[in-house]
Amino acid sequence: MGKLKMEAAVLSQRQLAADIYSLVLKADEIAAQACAGQFISVYTGDGSRLLPRPISLCEIDRAAGTIRLVYRVVGFGTESFSRLKEGDRMDILGPLGNGFMKQQKKAILVGGGIGIPPMLQLAKELDCEKSIVLGYRDELFLNREFEPYGSVYISSEDGMHGVKGNVIDAIKEYGICGDILYACGPVPMLRGVKAYAAEHDISCQISMEEKMACGIGACLACVCQTTEVDGHSQVHNKRICKDGPVFDAGEVDL
Amino acid sequence: MEQPVNTSVTIAGVTLKNPVTVASGTFGSGMEYSEFVDLNKLGAVTTKGVANVPWPGNPTPRIAEIHGGMMNAIGLQNPGIDMFIRRDIPFLKEFDTKIIVNVCGKSTEDYIDVVEKLSDTDADLLEINVSCPNVKEGGIAFGQNPKALYDITKAVKAVAKQPIIMKLSPNVTDITEMAKAAEAAGTDAVSLINTITGMKIDVNRRTFAVANKTAGVSGPAIHPIAVRMVYQTAHAVKVPVIGMGGIATTEDALEMIMAGATAVAVGTANFYNPYATSMIIDGIEEYMKKHGITDIRQLIGCVK
Numbered sequence A: 001m002g003k004l005k006m007e008a009a010v011l012s013q014r015q016l017a018a019d020i021y022s023l024v025l026k027a028d029e030i031a032a033q034a035c036a037g038q039f040i041s042v043y044t045g046d047g048s049r050l051l052p053r054p055i056s057l058c059e060i061d062r063a064a065g066t067i068r069l070v071y072r073v074v075g076f077g078t079e080s081f082s083r084l085k086e087g088d089r090m091d092i093l094g095p096l097g098n099g100f101m102k103q104q105k106k107a108i109l110v111g112g113g114i115g116i117p118p119m120l121q122l123a124k125e126l127d128c129e130k131s132i133v134l135g136y137r138d139e140l141f142l143n144r145e146f147e148p149y150g151s152v153y154i155s156s157e158d159g160m161h162g163v164k165g166n167v168i169d170a171i172k173e174y175g176i177c178g179d180i181l182y183a184c185g186p187v188p189m190l191r192g193v194k195a196y197a198a199e200h201d202i203s204c205q206i207s208m209e210e211k212m213a214c215g216i217g218a219c220l221a222c223v224c225q226t227t228e229v230d231g232h233s234q235v236h237n238k239r240i241c242k243d244g245p246v247f248d249a250g251e252v253d254l
Numbered sequence B: 001m002e003q004p005v006n007t008s009v010t011i012a013g014v015t016l017k018n019p020v021t022v023a024s025g026t027f028g029s030g031m032e033y034s035e036f037v038d039l040n041k042l043g044a045v046t047t048k049g050v051a052n053v054p055w056p057g058n059p060t061p062r063i064a065e066i067h068g069g070m071m072n073a074i075g076l077q078n079p080g081i082d083m084f085i086r087r088d089i090p091f092l093k094e095f096d097t098k099i100i101v102n103v104c105g106k107s108t109e110d111y112i113d114v115v116e117k118l119s120d121t122d123a124d125l126l127e128i129n130v131s132c133p134n135v136k137e138g139g140i141a142f143g144q145n146p147k148a149l150y151d152i153t154k155a156v157k158a159v160a161k162q163p164i165i166m167k168l169s170p171n172v173t174d175i176t177e178m179a180k181a182a183e184a185a186g187t188d189a190v191s192l193i194n195t196i197t198g199m200k201i202d203v204n205r206r207t208f209a210v211a212n213k214t215a216g217v218s219g220p221a222i223h224p225i226a227v228r229m230v231y232q233t234a235h236a237v238k239v240p241v242i243g244m245g246g247i248a249t250t251e252d253a254l255e256m257i258m259a260g261a262t263a264v265a266v267g268t269a270n271f272y273n274p275y276a277t278s279m280i281i282d283g284i285e286e287y288m289k290k291h292g293i294t295d296i297r298q299l300i301g302c303v304k
Ligand SMILES: Cc1cc2nc3c(=O)[nH]c(=O)nc-3n(C[C@H](O)[C@H](O)[C@H](O)COP(=O)(O)OP(=O)(O)OC[C@H]3O[C@@H](n4cnc5c(N)ncnc54)[C@H](O)[C@@H]3O)c2cc1C
Pocket: A039, A051, A052, A053, A054, A055, A056, A057, A070, A071, A072, A073, A074, A075, A076, A077, A078, A079, A114, A117, A118, A208, A209, A210, A211, A212, A245, B064, B065
């Protein structure tokens, strides 16, 4: 099959926290092929806001042919998505990028803020012992949904939930250990996770973010600096949309 | 009975089965988009700018969204001509479409180096980008001064085996003066417009939205400016004009053709509609059938 652009029907929309929404879409062709860590491009349907909004797949239900997006309202596009209701339609393109490379090793899953959603599908797909570390600014979301898949540890910046501080503080506080780290979240968090993995000599995969135009590897808008020469342009710039968004932490300069 | 329509156009002796190509830099070398469009259907594929050596391009963020379009300062990241000849041209050669290679450089020698290396390849046409607003040296410096444009055109034409297309910048006072300089120096065709230099400020971060500070505006928002410039250019020179700038629909493409473009290129629209080129090719044919036009040439420059 491969990537495609399609009009998907909204099956449900639910608000999870003050500015966090959960949207379930009917998208058989995408659900059939997608895996944890991949994303889709979502279009606003507004003729003046043309670029896609990249959103990770939070859950994929192949049997039902549905995908779930969990997103934070931060601007025009995400605000317009939050107003969609059951039966509405939206243009999406996917599945995009390479997901996590799953390994049968005792895993630590780390999600920070709006990097938490893709970790849910990963938690479902990984068939091994898992510690799940979720970092929040303040209000919690999705945390309960992780509970069936592993031990869940929480940190929050305001200290209202779990450990006061960030995900690394939680890992240290609870003495969490594992043989591989999978992480998605803001760059400062990824830096911390990468350093932690290097220090403990465990492998580490991180999911990156950048502004995108094509979403499929053609425009070179979304590059990140890499230690190795990239295959496409022979420089040190991998395309997050095509070569990522998940990279081996050692591959990227953060 | 339906009359067959002829959509083929000829640019400097190279015949395109239809007048639709893609704008350089928006389609890579076609690999990624071949998952969405049958490249055999396109009149030509125009590739991303390629220099004599790999260029890393600009820091990120490289793009920003604006109303009805976007801004970019990719900075011509490319793998260099050697890799391009080994990988990208053989890929495109597998398809029944013409190959237009977009060439960039920082000095006259850079351009000549690339053009000479392309001489024994299957490239059909060379588009010389002297209008990229996003690189500090070279590039646009050649495209904003008629004398400099004349000189670079002459130098490239002297070594090029394939016909050349000089790609003009809209960031000038009088586009016709530039087109005439390129024509006088012997260019086989001209293409326009490249992006229009702009600036966007991110008020939340209180800094430039694109790291390069300035960036090139493209997309539907610039379409009327492009149509005007194509019209003016088509009236000022005899060489064929390839029109681009904000083409997203059949109507946009037809406007450009009626203003005087022999061929048209679809750019930014690919990003939000990867099927845009294919839809426009079908749309042009439908329009011709509906209006009893048997040859696309009846439409080129029909609006005087
Ligand atoms: C691979 C990937 C996966 C993502 N997954 C999620 C997710 O699961 N949930 C979620 O809430 N957010 C996710 N994001 C971030 C999300 O793409 C942005 O929050 C969203 O694009 C903002 O759009 P807007 O119109 O609301 O904001 P505006 O600020 O109005 O957007 C303006 C432009 O900037 C782009 N943009 C703004 N912020 C970002 C950003 N952080 N990353 C990339 N482009 C941006 C928009 O796409 C748009 O083109 C992901 C980003 C990437 C790259």
